[in-house]
Amino acid sequence: MSKPYLRPYQKPQKLSDYPLGTASEAGYLVTKNSGWRNERPIITDECINCLQCYLYCPDGVIFKTESGLDIDYDFCKGCGICERICPKQAIKMEVETND
Amino acid sequence: MRNQITAKTITDSEFFYGHKACAGCGGSLAVRIALKVLGEGAISVLPAGCMSAVGFNYPHLCFSNNSIISTFAGTASMLTGVEAGARAVGIKNFKAVGLAGDGGTADIGIQALSGAIDRNDDILYICYDNEAYMNTGIQKSGLTPFGAKTTTTPSGENIHGNLRPKKNLFEIVAAHDIPYAATASIGNLKDFMNKIEKASKIKGTAYIHVVAPCPIGWGIPVNETIEISQKMMDCGLWYLAEYENGQFKLNRNPSEFSSIKDYLLSQSRFKHLEDADIKILAAQRDAKWTTIRKNWNTAEEDL
Numbered sequence A: 001m002s003k004p005y006l007r008p009y010q011k012p013q014k015l016s017d018y019p020l021g022t023a024s025e026a027g028y029l030v031t032k033n034s035g036w037r038n039e040r041p042i043i044t045d046e047c048i049n050c051l052q053c054y055l056y057c058p059d060g061v062i063f064k065t066e067s068g069l070d071i072d073y074d075f076c077k078g079c080g081i082c083e084r085i086c087p088k089q090a091i092k093m094e095v096e097t098n099d
Numbered sequence B: 001m002r003n004q005i006t007a008k009t010i011t012d013s014e015f016f017y018g019h020k021a022c023a024g025c026g027g028s029l030a031v032r033i034a035l036k037v038l039g040e041g042a043i044s045v046l047p048a049g050c051m052s053a054v055g056f057n058y059p060h061l062c063f064s065n066n067s068i069i070s071t072f073a074g075t076a077s078m079l080t081g082v083e084a085g086a087r088a089v090g091i092k093n094f095k096a097v098g099l100a101g102d103g104g105t106a107d108i109g110i111q112a113l114s115g116a117i118d119r120n121d122d123i124l125y126i127c128y129d130n131e132a133y134m135n136t137g138i139q140k141s142g143l144t145p146f147g148a149k150t151t152t153t154p155s156g157e158n159i160h161g162n163l164r165p166k167k168n169l170f171e172i173v174a175a176h177d178i179p180y181a182a183t184a185s186i187g188n189l190k191d192f193m194n195k196i197e198k199a200s201k202i203k204g205t206a207y208i209h210v211v212a213p214c215p216i217g218w219g220i221p222v223n224e225t226i227e228i229s230q231k232m233m234d235c236g237l238w239y240l241a242e243y244e245n246g247q248f249k250l251n252r253n254p255s256e257f258s259s260i261k262d263y264l265l266s267q268s269r270f271k272h273l274e275d276a277d278i279k280i281l282a283a284q285r286d287a288k289w290t291t292i293r294k295n296w297n298t299a300e301e302d303l
């Protein structure tokens, strides 16, 4: 299993720090998307592990674990597609608070 | 051979991740799923458009397979070069795949696409169709449907949005006698995944046209992208089909259509339509389905 992941990024300080061409390392993430979200999906115990939310999430942030599914909240945008696709209403959207 | 890939069997790896597409973006789901089916051997070519804009923001690069941006017009010609180049340097088990929008495919990119099919280059071209030029702020493309309001086809007292019908790109591509072409929708990922799988094994050019709604341009809530795609098929304004060995095949033949009015009026781009406009769309739909049912293979399939 692999996917693009967050890595440190040192802002270029001098001209020679900039890349020479337009190509750079694939799957190199430097910013999260969590700040876009007003609501947070929570997978509840009603889940029957049918994987439809995993499949239909446009951001691919629902992932399989040994005991079921989990969500990468660093990149979930809170769109609510997972909640709508779930045949068991097992996903609840909770309003995000600032803490 | 159909329906082998499921949510269970598809790879856990993600190749399009952390991207900056709007919440609920249909195009990003189409790209994500296509790359999961194709795997790390995919070399993707994305022209100007939302998916390149949201995927490549140096140093934030959201594709983990080899990917490159092409000119707006040149998706298919760059695919030709990528395929020939990869073969020339001895790379094995790769697939050159284009991921282009409706504007990039049906309008400015159609010549390059036509040329690639004519040469029968060994490439897979996927058009994610959100029915307008979204990345530049919702202008009409050749795939914008009749009646849709865009910034270049506004609706007023006399003119009710786009005056022209949606180009039938699937049949335009098929008319080249391409080895494989298919329509799909993000409203049915099982069908889409298995068509990608099938297309990836085709020797020669393959084309998949996947409807991928844009909540911003269509004027729907961000959590309704999948439902609207399903409604579009249920009301008969989109169909799942394949072209292979010179034959058209309908994959799903609904016995009755759901309300076309309900589909249209749940989107703000169609809110201005009057009953007379909706009648025109319904008549176009009925004429299309009559021809399909008369001329195409409509044997039932389990989708």
Ligand SMILES: Cc1ncc(C[n+]2csc(CCOP(=O)(O)OP(=O)(O)O)c2C)c(N)n1
Pocket: B027, B048, B049, B050, B051, B071, B072, B073, B100, B101, B102, B103, B104, B105, B130, B132, B133, B134, B135, B136, B141
């Ligand atoms: C030759 C050229 N003309 C115009 C543009 C500006 N442009 C960039 S993206 C875009 C719209 C793309 O629309 P579409 O192909 O439907 O993809 P979407 O943005 O909807 O995903 C346009 C017009 C460009 N980059 N190059």
Ligand code: SF4
Pocket: A043, A046, A047, A048, A049, A050, A051, A052, A053, A054, A069, A085, A086, A087, A088, A089, A090, A091
């Ligand atoms: S769609 Fe619902 S039931 Fe299915 S895996 Fe997701 S949360 Fe569980």
Ligand code: SF4
Pocket: A041, A056, A057, A058, A059, A060, A061, A062, A071, A075, A076, A077, A078, A079, A080, A081, A082, A083, B024
């Ligand atoms: S809210 Fe949207 S981005 Fe977040 S897990 Fe659900 S489908 Fe994915």
Ligand code: SF4
Pocket: B020, B021, B022, B023, B024, B025, B026, B027, B028, B050, B054, B130, B134, B135, B213, B214, B215, B216, B217
């Ligand atoms: S404007 Fe539409 S197509 Fe573009 S990223 Fe946003 S939702 Fe996707």
Ligand SMILES: [Mg+2]
Pocket: B101, B102, B103, B129, B130, B131, B132, B133, B134
């Ligand atoms: Mg478009």
